[in-house]
Amino acid sequence: MDNRKKLPFNIYLIGFMGCGKSSAASYLNKKYGMPLIEMDETIVEEAGMPISRIFEEQGEAAFRKMETDLLKRMQSVENTVISCGGGVPMREENVRLMKESGKIVLLTASPEVILERVGSSSHRPLLEGRKTVEGIAELMDARRPAYEAAADLTIMTDHKKNKEVCEEILARLEAEM
Numbered sequence: 001m002d003n004r005k006k007l008p009f010n011i012y013l014i015g016f017m018g019c020g021k022s023s024a025a026s027y028l029n030k031k032y033g034m035p036l037i038e039m040d041e042t043i044v045e046e047a048g049m050p051i052s053r054i055f056e057e058q059g060e061a062a063f064r065k066m067e068t069d070l071l072k073r074m075q076s077v078e079n080t081v082i083s084c085g086g087g088v089p090m091r092e093e094n095v096r097l098m099k100e101s102g103k104i105v106l107l108t109a110s111p112e113v114i115l116e117r118v119g120s121s122s123h124r125p126l127l128e129g130r131k132t133v134e135g136i137a138e139l140m141d142a143r144r145p146a147y148e149a150a151a152d153l154t155i156m157t158d159h160k161k162n163k164e165v166c167e168e169i170l171a172r173l174e175a176e177m
């Protein structure tokens with residue numbers, strides 16, 4: 001059976017580190033044939049170094065500029081699922097660029113579940129020294145208003161399978177079409 005989806009917009013997946021953006025994007029790519037852009041991976045490839053080194057050597061501001069530059073270059077893609085780094089919706093310019101070319105889907109998870117998912121990761125500089133429920137909850141609270149203001153729809157991922165999350169994304173987007 002041909003499951004390919006052809007949507008008249010791009011899907012931007014946003015949310016906190018570990019909320020499942022990359023897993024959902026990969027599933028939508030494999031199961032529904034939607035082209036995929038992983039923003040973090042693209043930036044790492046283009047910079048030729050991991051995110052932690054970009055932060056160390058060039059600073060966070062340089063990384064944020066790379067994110068905005070990439071969003072600008074991506075404006076002509078279609079029917080594409082874009083997995084955004086967790087900080088992307090924190091810049092108004094980025095939100096404007098995403099809204100102009102797609103639907104913004106916010107994935108959420110509780111700090112406890114995030115900690116389980118990212119506890120052993122070493123490539124997220126903003127989590128260094130913060131790998132506790134309290135540390136994650138604090139950063140999440142600071143980001144929540146911007147995330148919620150950007151989102152066209154929000155999906156809680158705690159205790160859901162990736163497949164269920166993706167089916168919910170598509171069902172809710174298609175219901176609005």
Ligand code: S3P
Nearest residue numbers: 016017018040085086087124125
């Ligand atoms: C960041 C999230 C990371 C990555 C970078 C900064 C953030 O992406 O872009 O470490 O500011 O939340 P993921 O959300 O894919 O982990």
